[in-house]
Amino acid sequence: MPVSLKDVARKAGVSVATASRALADHPRISENTKARVRQAARELGYTPSAVARSLVKRETHTLGVITTSVTDPYAAQVVKAVEVAAEAAGYHLLLVASHGVPSREVKALRMLYERRVDGIVIISARGMDAYEDVLSHLTVPVVLVNGRVPHPAVRSVSANNRQGASLAVEYLLDAGYTRIAYIGGPTQGQSARHRVQGYVQALQAAGLVPSPDVIFPGQGTAEDGRRALRHMMSLRPKPEAVLCYNDLTAFGVLAEAWAMGVRVPDDLAVIGFDNLPFSELTAPPLTTVAQPTEEMGQTAVSLLLRQRRGEEVQDVVFDCTLVERASVRR
Amino acid sequence: MPVSLKDVARKAGVSVATASRALADHPRISENTKARVRQAARELGYTPSAVARSLVKRETHTLGVITTSVTDPYAAQVVKAVEVAAEAAGYHLLLVASHGVPSREVKALRMLYERRVDGIVIISARGMDAYEDVLSHLTVPVVLVNGRVPHPAVRSVSANNRQGASLAVEYLLDAGYTRIAYIGGPTQGQSARHRVQGYVQALQAAGLVPSPDVIFPGQGTAEDGRRALRHMMSLRPKPEAVLCYNDLTAFGVLAEAWAMGVRVPDDLAVIGFDNLPFSELTAPPLTTVAQPTEEMGQTAVSLLLRQRRGEEVQDVVFDCTLVERASVRR
DNA sequence: GCGGTTTGTGCAAACGATTGCACATTGATG
C-alpha cells in the first residue's frame, strides 16, 4: 500500500493540511516545519497520489490519443510529435488503439472521457458519422489529426492532402511522365479522398484525362501495392509512373518490382506519401510527399490546451512538400 | 463541467448511494428505481468519473509503459502486443517515452507511480543502475521486457538473445559461409551483450576464431549499418556474410549495398534481428531472427496482473526462431 | 397479530489530496 500524506503528517507531527502546504512550499509555513515534513516524506518514500490530486484539481494532466495502431508508422510519427509537445507542457499520454474499427473509436472516446483526460487527439479517424451523439455530451476538447467531423466543437489539424498529391503529379509531369497511375487508400478516410482528388485535378490541369483503369483501389497496405503493380504490368501500354496513397503501399510496389524484375525508376517511377523513416532505406530510396508531422503534432496539442483555457481556435492545414530521392528519374 | 452522480441522483429523486447502486445493477435496488436512474443518467449524458472511482477502489485499470520511443518499430510491436493483452483484461495504457535517456526512465517510473498505475512494463531499459532507490519504495509490480535489473521485486520477460544470435550464425555456417561479420548494438543494453556472445559462441563451437576486425560497433541504427558496410567492403578478404544487431541496422546495410552496387546475397549475405514488418519488403527480403513479440507482450501483462493478485511469479525467456528470406543464399 | 426474513433506500464514512477560513501566537507600532 502506498504511503499517504496522512502518514507523512503523523510522522512529522503536523496536520495533513500543513504537510500538504509544506510540500507545496507554501510561504506561510515555517522553514523548520517544511524541513521536518520533507524529511518525513523522504524517509517514508512518499509519492503523492495523482489520482487524489486530479479529483480536487479537476485536471489530470493527461491527454488521450486515439490511433489505429502503434505499429502504423505514420501514426507513430504523429504520436511521437504529440508526445514531445505534451511532455513539454507537463502532460502525459493515454494511448488507445482503435484498429481502424469505428465502434472501437467511439468506445475509446468514451473511455478517455471517463478517465477525465484534459484533451483528446484522434489520429486518422474513420467512423466519423457515429460520433455525433457521443461528442454532444463531451466537455473535453477534441482535435482530429488528418480527419474532420462536422461537429462544431471539434477542431482539426491536417495536411493539405490535395495539394500534396497534386505536387507529386506535377513533379512527375515535369519530369516527362504522362501515363501516371494511382493506387488509392481507405475511402472512408478523408485523406484518401483528397489525395485522389489532388491526383485527378493535377492531371486535368495539364490537359490530361485521368483514366479509370490506372486508378487502383487499396487500403494503404503493402499488399495493395504489390497487387496493383502486378495488374499494372499486365496493362498495355503500361503506366510509366505511379503515385501511391502512402509510403507503405509504395514499399509494396517496390518489393514486388524487385521480385518481378521491374526496374525502378527506369521501367516505372514510384512516388509515395508520408515520408516514413524507412523511405530513405528502400532500394531505390523512395521519392515521396512529406507532411510536417512534427508541427502537426505540436499544433494539435497547442489547440487542445488553448481550447481548454477557453480560447476560440481555428482549424489548421499544413502544406506538404516533396522529398526527392531516387525512385523517380529526373 | 461534467455531470456527476449527484446530478443524476437529484434528477431521479434518489440518494447518491442509490443512484450508484442502481447503475451498478445492485440486486437490492428495485427495477423501477433502476429504470428511473438509468433514464436520468442517459438524459444528462452522465459518464462516471474514473478518477473518483480509482480513488476509492485503489486501482486505475491502467498499465504504464516506458519505451525508448513509439517510433522505434521493435518497441512498437511489443507495445502493440501489450496493448491488446491489456485491453482484453480491461486495462489501458499510459505510454511514456524515455528517448533512451536513463534519467528520463527514472522520471517516467516515478510519474507512473504517482498516477497509481496498476503495473509498469519497461521495454528495453537502459539505465538499470540508477533504478535501485526508486524501485525500493514502489508498491507496484514492474516487469522488464528485454532487460534485467538486479532488484528482487522486478520480473523480466525476454527473448533468448544469445540463442537467437547463435541460431543465425549456425544457419550461415550451414549455408557454407565462414567469414561472418557482426555489427553490434548499444552496449548498455543486455540484449546487445547477449547477441554478440551468441555470435562468438556459435563461431567458436564451429572451431572458428571470431576476429575483432569484423566485429563492428553500432547503436542499432540504419546509419551504423551503412557505415559498417563501407568499412567491410574495404577489407581484404571481405566478409561473406554479416549478422546485424537488429533489422534496422540490416536495413542500413541493404540500402548502402544498393548504393554501392554490392549484390545481396551474392556478394554479401545479410541477416537481421527482430523481424520487423518492413523486413519482408526490402530488396531482397531480409532473412532475420524473430522474437515472439506477441507472446512476450502477453506474458508481460499476465505477469503484472498475477503479481498484483499476490502470486509469486518467475522470469520468462522465449526462444527465437529464424525467418528465412532472400538475403542469404541457400 | 407477532417474530422474522426479505426488500429497498439512505446516512455517513471512507479514498487522498487541496484550500478557505478561523484561530493562536508573535512582533511591531503608537
Next chain:
DNA sequence: CATCAATGTGCAATCGTTTGCACAAACCGC
C-alpha cells in the same frame, strides 16, 4: 500597554465515487 498586522498551524469542506451499516416497510409462516 492596547491595537493591529504578520506569521504559522489546524479544522473542515470539497472533489465524485463506493460501500458497510442502520432502518423502515412489506411480506411470510404460524
